[in-house]
Amino acid sequence: MQLTDSGRVPLSRLVADRRCPLLHLSPSPGREEEISIMVGFKATDVPPTATVKFLGAGTAACIADLITFPLDTAKVRLQIQGERQGPARAVASAQYRGVLGTILTMVRTEGPRSLYNGLVAGLQRQMSFASVRIGLYDSVKQFYTKGSEHAGIGSRLLAGSTTGALAVAVAQPTDVVKVRFQAQARAGSGRRYQSTVDAYKTIAREEGFRGLWKGTSPNVARNAIVNCAELVTYDLIKDALLKANLMTDDLPCHFTSAFGAGFCTTVIASPVDVVKTRYMNSAPGQYSSAGHCALTMLHKEGPRAFYKGFMPSFLRLGSWNVVMFVTYEQLKRALMAACTSREAPF
Structure with missing residues (x-):
């Protein structure tokens, strides 16, 4: 099949279903109708509803978690390493070194399944967290801009902070259980929980109901920061690429x-993320507050401790964002196309 200079296929040379979501019809005046090939589902004329965004965000986040969970587990192990030692002893007795070293050590000493410790709680977390913080972002942004299509940076930041904090209020216990599972070694006598349900019950029994909400303050701060950095940055980069006509609203742009x-x-969220992980995983009474945890880290391990696990954090967040946003954009279009087809089958 031969393409024209514009990268389009003449209609006379292509026999295809016009309803195919991978093809976009673009007739030109005075010229034979042509079809431009695009990657993924074509954007529908009707914008996605709040329900579609809510369900799509949760599903896309779960898919992203399934793919990137080992990197997240490696990040947690690196973040908690050396928390009971000074910086000199921590370096000398480090069990995990680097992302690949951490993963290989875990596989060798605990088995491959250890990389997915806490996956059930992680998926529970994403289905509730992402549905709120990502799925409701556009709706909250429109609320702050009173329905205006032109949202300023302030409105975007405010919307990101709101949905990020709201997500913590909904799903904090799932985050606590996920971190505890990822932090515990599968081998040895130091294992604290036998299953996800056991973790919820044990934490509630030994630490009270408040134990399931441990680290809420740093997690609210982290999620507000992460949500702003993640969604607002994605929003701004995408808008800039589209306005400058550097890319079209397609997979490469989303990627x-x-x-x-x-x-x-x-870069922005790593310090808060390390403090959140340390505080959530700490034994009762080890730290009096998240602030005390941060000061203890600074005193015992120095400023670099706040960027422990940076590389796995970046590998995880970078890959997670790519998988999540690309999947989310495609799911929104697929769901809206399905809804449109159901309403108008002929």
Whole structure:
């Protein structure tokens, strides 16, 4: 099949279903109707509803978690390493070194399944967290801009902070259980929980109901920061690429925007993420507050401790953002196309 100079296929040379979501019809005046090939589902004329965004965000986040969970587990192990030692002893006795070293050590000492410790709680977390913080972002942004299509940076940041904090209020216990599972070694006598349900019950029994909400303050701060960095950066990069006509609203644009959002988010959120992980995983009474945890880290391990696990954080957030946003954009279009087809089958 031969393409024209514009990268389009003449209609007379292509026999295809006009309803195919991978093809976009673009007739030109005075010329034979042509079809431009695009990657993924074509955007529908009707914008996605709040329900479609809510369900699509949760589903896309779960898919992203399934793919990137080992990187997240490696990040947690690196973040908690050395928390009971000074910086000199921590370096000397480090069990995990680097992303690949951490993953290989875990596979060798605990088995491959250890990389997916806490996956059930992680999926529970994403289905509730992402549905709220990502799925409701556009709706909240429109609320703050009173329905205006032109949202300023302030409205975007405010919307990101709101949905990020709201997500924590909905799903904090799932995050606590996920972190506890990822932090515990599968081998040895130090294992604290036998299953996801056991973790919920044990934490509630030994630490009270408040134990399931441990670390809420740093997690609210982290999610507000992450949501702003992630969604607002993605929003801004995508808008800039489209306005400058550098890319069309298609998979390459979504990929580029998501990768940039992942890097910016990692740089901004890593310190808060380390404190959140340490505090959530701490034994009762080890730290009096998240602030005390941060000060203890600074005193014992120095400023670099706040960027422990940076590389797995970036690998995880970068890849997670790419998978999540690309999947999310495609799911929104697929769901809306399905809804449209159901309403008008002929």
